[in-house]
Amino acid sequence: MAARTPRPVRPPEDLCRAPGLRxxxxxxxxxxxxxxxxxxxxxxxFARTTVDEIASAVDVSQRTFFRYFxxxxxxxxxxxADAEDYFIECLRNRPAEELPLQALRASIVKxxxxxxxxxxxxxxxxxxALELLRMIEDSPPLIAAHLRRVTEQERLVxxxxxxxxxxxxxxxxxxxxxxxxxxxxLRSAHLSWTAEQEPAGxxxxxxxxxxxxxxxxxxxxxxxxxxAQDGAQDQA
Amino acid sequence: MAARTPRPVRPPEDLCRAPGLRxxxxxxxxxxxxxxxxxxxxxxxFARTTVDEIASAVDVSQRTFFRYFxxxxxxxxxxxADAEDYFIECLRNRPAEELPLQALRASIVKxxxxxxxxxxxxxxxxxxALELLRMIEDSPPLIAAHLRRVTEQERLVxxxxxxxxxxxxxxxxxxxxxxxxxxxxLRSAHLSWTAEQEPAGxxxxxxxxxxxxxxxxxxxxxxxxxxAQDGAQDQA
DNA sequence: CAGATTATGTCAGCCCCTGACATTCGGCAA
DNA sequence: TTGCCGAATGTCAGGGGCTGACATAATCTG
Numbered sequence: 001m002a003a004r005t006p007r008p009v010r011p012p013e014d015l016c017r018a019p020g021l022r023x024x025x026x027x028x029x030x031x032x033x034x035x036x037x038x039x040x041x042x043x044x045x046f047a048r049t050t051v052d053e054i055a056s057a058v059d060v061s062q063r064t065f066f067r068y069f070x071x072x073x074x075x076x077x078x079x080x081a082d083a084e085d086y087f088i089e090c091l092r093n094r095p096a097e098e099l100p101l102q103a104l105r106a107s108i109v110k111x112x113x114x115x116x117x118x119x120x121x122x123x124x125x126x127x128x129a130l131e132l133l134r135m136i137e138d139s140p141p142l143i144a145a146h147l148r149r150v151t152e153q154e155r156l157v158x159x160x161x162x163x164x165x166x167x168x169x170x171x172x173x174x175x176x177x178x179x180x181x182x183x184x185x186l187r188s189a190h191l192s193w194t195a196e197q198e199p200a201g202x203x204x205x206x207x208x209x210x211x212x213x214x215x216x217x218x219x220x221x222x223x224x225x226x227x228a229q230d231g232a233q234d235q236a
Numbered sequence: 237m238a239a240r241t242p243r244p245v246r247p248p249e250d251l252c253r254a255p256g257l258r259x260x261x262x263x264x265x266x267x268x269x270x271x272x273x274x275x276x277x278x279x280x281x282f283a284r285t286t287v288d289e290i291a292s293a294v295d296v297s298q299r300t301f302f303r304y305f306x307x308x309x310x311x312x313x314x315x316x317a318d319a320e321d322y323f324i325e326c327l328r329n330r331p332a333e334e335l336p337l338q339a340l341r342a343s344i345v346k347x348x349x350x351x352x353x354x355x356x357x358x359x360x361x362x363x364x365a366l367e368l369l370r371m372i373e374d375s376p377p378l379i380a381a382h383l384r385r386v387t388e389q390e391r392l393v394x395x396x397x398x399x400x401x402x403x404x405x406x407x408x409x410x411x412x413x414x415x416x417x418x419x420x421x422l423r424s425a426h427l428s429w430t431a432e433q434e435p436a437g438x439x440x441x442x443x444x445x446x447x448x449x450x451x452x453x454x455x456x457x458x459x460x461x462x463x464a465q466d467g468a469q470d471q472a
Numbered sequence: 473c474a475g476a477t478t479a480t481g482t483c484a485g486c487c488c489c490t491g492a493c494a495t496t497c498g499g500c501a502a
Numbered sequence: 503t504t505g506c507c508g509a510a511t512g513t514c515a516g517g518g519g520c521t522g523a524c525a526t527a528a529t530c531t532g
Contacts, residue, residue: 022478022529050518061481066520101456144380147387151379151423165460173424174455177448180424181456184416187387188409212413219410220337220417220452224401258498258509265510286487297512302489 005030005068007081030068032058037075042131046076046139073145076136079129080146084153087111091160100161100175104182105213109206116202126202130193137194150187154179185212241266241304243317266304268294273311278367282312282375309381312372315365316382320389323347327396336397336411340418341449345442352438362438366429373430386423390415421448 008027019027036057040049051072055065069075090107098106112126119125136142157179162169169175189209196204218224244263255263272293276285287308291301305311326343334342348362355361372378393415398405405411425445429436436443454460 020530025529026479051520052518062519063482063521064480067479070520072519099459140384143387144384147383148376148380151383167460172460173428173448173451174460176424176428177421177451177455180420181417181452184420185413188412188416192409192412212409215409215413216417216456219413220456223335224403224408224410256499261498262510287489288487298488299490299513300511303510306489308488 004070007078009085029058029060029064033060033065033068034075034078038079038128038132041076041135046072046135046142073142076132076142077146077149079132080136081149083111083115083126083129084149086115088153088156088160090114091157094164096164100165100178101182103164104157104161104178105210108186108209112202112206112209130199130202130205133190134194134199137191147187150183154183157182181216185209185216188212240306243314245321265294265296265300269296269301269304270311270314274315274364274368277312277371282308282371282378309378312368312378313382313385315368316372317385319347319351319362319365320385322351324389324392324396326350327393330400332400336401336414337418339400340393340397340414341445344422344445348438348442348445363435366435366438366441369426370430370435373427383423386419390419393418417452421445421452424448 005026008030033054037049037054040053040057051065052062054075055062065075069078087107090111091103094103094107115129116126136146158169158175161175161179162172165175167175186209189205189212192208192212193200193205198204200207241262244266269290273285273290276289276293287301288298290311291298301311305314323343326347327339330339330343351365352362372382394405394411397411397415398408401411403411422445425441425448428444428448429441432440434440
C-alpha cells in the first residue's frame, strides 16, 4: 500500500485469478472497517463516533484506518460509492437508440431495482445504503462530502453521455447540462425520500425518482398558476 | 454575542439609526477577518493558511474567530453569501407575469451585473468574489462546503418560487425540481468559468450562464447525433 | 531460505474546534 | 459621574481528525 488504497473497483480478473493472501486480507479489513463504521454511525451517530472507535472495533490502529480511507467521511460514503459504480455500468449498457434523458432514467431505475433484488437485507445491502442515505442528510459534513462525490460522479456521466452520442463535451454543453440536471433531480428525490416517515424501501425510492422525472417538463414550461395544467397535481 | 453571529443581513434601519459603538466594532472585526482571510487564502492557499494566522492578522484570539465563523470554510464563503442574498432579493422583485424559469434567469443575470457595476474592484467587490470562486474549485473541502451552501440556498429559491406561483411546495414538486435544475445549471456555468484561462470578469460569467440556459432545452430533447439539430453547436 | 515489497504499529505533532471561566468593554439608568 | 448589567473577548485545557517518519512484521518472489 504505497499510496492510499483507491477503493477496489472489482479487480480485473486477468493476470492472476487468485488474488493472493495479501490482497484478500486487505479487502477483508477494508470491509470490516466499513461494517464497523456503519454500525457505529447508525447506533450513535456520525459525529459522536470517533475514528479510534472504528479502528479498535476491527483491532486495527487509527493510522491504518487512515491508510484505507482519506477521512472519516469516506468510510461513511463507501457503500454509496459502489451503488454509483453500478449505475454507471448500467448507463454504459443502455441501447444507443434511447434518448439521453431516457437512458439516464432507465439506468437509475434499473440500478436501484437490481441492487434491491440482489441482497434485500443484511450488511452491504440496499437497505444499508438507504439507511446511510438518511444518516447523511442528518449530518451537515456528510451532506457536503456527499455532494462533492456526486458532482465528481457527474463528470463521469458527462463522459459517458458524450461518448454515447458522439459529441465533444468541451464544445457542446449538452452533456454537461443534462448530467447536471439529472444529478440535481436525483438529489431532490433523495431528499424527498429521507423526508418521509416510512422508509418504504428501494421501490419507494424508485417511485420518487420517477415522479421527479415526470415533473421535469412541467416545471420548466409555462406558468404554474393554472391547477389543471400539466397533471402535476397529486394532492392527498 | 450569546450564540454565533449569524452574518449581519443588512440590519433593519428601524428603531435606531445609529448602530451603537458595540455593533459597529463587531461589524468591523468581522470585515477585517474576512479581508485578512481572503488575502491569506489567495496568497498561500486555503489549506496552508491556519486560523491562528487569520486571527492574529486582525489581532484577535483564535477563540474569537470561531465566535464569528463556525469554521474555516465559512469565512472563505462569506463573500459569496452576500451575493446570494442579493440574488434572492432580485428574484423576489421579478414581475409576477414572468415565467418561473425566465424569472430565475433574469435574476441571476441582473444580480451579477449589478454587483459588477457596484464596485468593480477593491475588497468585497465582484472581482474578489470571482477570485474566491476560482479558489473554491481548487480546494476539495471548499467545494464540499460551497455545494452545501448552494443547496441550502436552493431551499430558499423553492420557497420564493412557490409563493410567486401560489403553489404548495410540499404537494407540488415543480418548484423543487426547477430550483434544483437552476442550481445545477449555475454550478456548471461556474465550473466552465473557472476552467477558462482568462478570468473574463462578471460579463464573462453572465455570458456563460446565458449559454448554459440556452442549452437546457436542447439537452433535454431528442438525440444529439444530428449536428444541425438545435443550434447547439458553437465550435471554435 | 534470503531479500525485496508492502502492510501495520507506534509516536510525535499540527491544526480545527469547543466548553468553561475570568476579564474587559459598551450600554444604560440612577 | 457612578455603578451595574450584559455582551464581547481572552485564556486555558482538551478532544478529535489527520499526517510524516520510522521501526517492525507480514507477504511475495526467486
